[in-house]
Amino acid sequence: MLEADLVVIGAGPAGMSASRTAAEAGLTVVLLDEQLRAGGQIYREVENAAPVRGDILGADFVDGLSLVRALEHPNITHVKGAVVWQIEDRTTVAYSINGVASFVIGKRLLIATGALERPMPVAGWTLPGVMTVGAAQILIKQSGMVLDKAVLAGCGPLLYLTAAQMCRAGARPLALVETQSMADLFFSLRHGLGAIRGWRDLAKGLGLLAELRRAGVKRYTGATAIAIDGETSVEALRFRTNGQEHRLECATVLLHHGVVPNTQAALSIGAAHEWREQQRAFAPITDEWGGTPIDEVFIAGDGAGVGGAVVAALAGEISACQVACGLGAITDEQRDKAAGPLRRRLRRELAIRPFLDRAYPPYAEAVSPADDTIVCRCEEVTAGAIRRFARLGCIGPNQAKAFGRLGMGPCQGRCCGLTVTELLASENARSPDQTGYYRIRPPIKPVTLQEMASVAEEGEQEITRET
């Protein structure tokens, strides 16, 4: 069993920067990550991919190398391929590597589990050949693979970045089918000042659009009635723009309409969450240090509210400062002196967010899907069934489990939770906060009885040794 001053879950930008900052302050750190190589999803496999595919993936991706290299510190134990399945007694974390379970006990715990892509239920989204835009990026980053004959559907900056990366890799997408409208762009200009403060991000976005134009990628905007046709795999994407019907034959459909905090771990320990209307998602309630009402537990990065990789890395450092201070490794003055410049950069990096949230709102027909669209992929429950549950008196996602096994499949609600909250809130004319979310219980990732038994044996042996 491992012990450390700080246990960090997730080796993305927040987890990596927090680990380094804490280690430099003299704390011992155990960093647990599901993947075999550090980077999280944004810098997935960056050490292997940057040298051979850096030109395709771009400079922002290659930037992740410095965070990964910074993990080489004698105080940091990076536990690779560790799937966390339970957190108990606030800071004791159970995890498995290749089916062998272990514990780590920390004085403090930092949850840095990042983001998930917002569920985008549309007709046909369970067909083979439909993936998320993030999945297409992961294939390029980790495996050096591209998806041919693809259409990207949805909205947001990730659509442009991934389409550009695909073009550079010689797999030009057939089209971008974008759901945001001119009105969205118009209203987003009210946040124009923020966008000007975040001009670097804006310039990058415009650069990507110019690149796509030069590559000859067809773009449709204001798309509605998106549906995917196919018998055993994707055959075509249908949609409507300006009252005109379109049908694009394709082999792959990549869906994306934003990212949301991955709250599974934080919810499983009962950390309080609130609905953020601007981001249309739940996020944990944290203080200016990423601290939660559970004293020993901190949350940093996209898992605390989506801000992107640079914001996440800054937030990780800020949380680590507070952890180091709380454990007596640095003084209050040292903490505040370190955090000041970090907070100023954080504010600058966050400036673009209100503009982005307004310019690229979630696709309305995926937030409130048509009755025959599957919402819960695991249990194959449709939006119509969920509306019927509401009429029968179902007031929240947790009750919906009893009504129709919603959220009880292997993904544990990761792909349907927010849609179920939105649907029930809308049907019952209650707020998302009143409606709530699934109650997330451990194990938060599947674990075999054999793995659990092996941990119990380990525990018994330690008790035996002590007596």
Next chain:
Amino acid sequence: MKTASSVRRLQTPEQLVSIQFAGAEVKVREGGNLAAELLAAGVSPFRETPVSGAPRNPYCMMGACFDCLVEIDGVARQACMTEVVAGMTISRHSAVRESDNA
């Protein structure tokens, strides 16, 4: 089972190894991501759902959706969270509900 794959490698790997998927031999890259390698080899579907028998393939590639579940040596695992080891024997995951057996 096999369809024309829309997943393409940017570089041809120097060496491929053999694994078994649903009784057929599949050539993949040793140490590669199992879900990606099976996709590149044209495997489809990865599994059929226990509710309706609908075909499913990897969706998120980051361990969240569980649509890439396969059985490796009798244990259900997420292909996207697994590294290829030469000689692996994989079967299609098609969990049947207890109530369906009764």
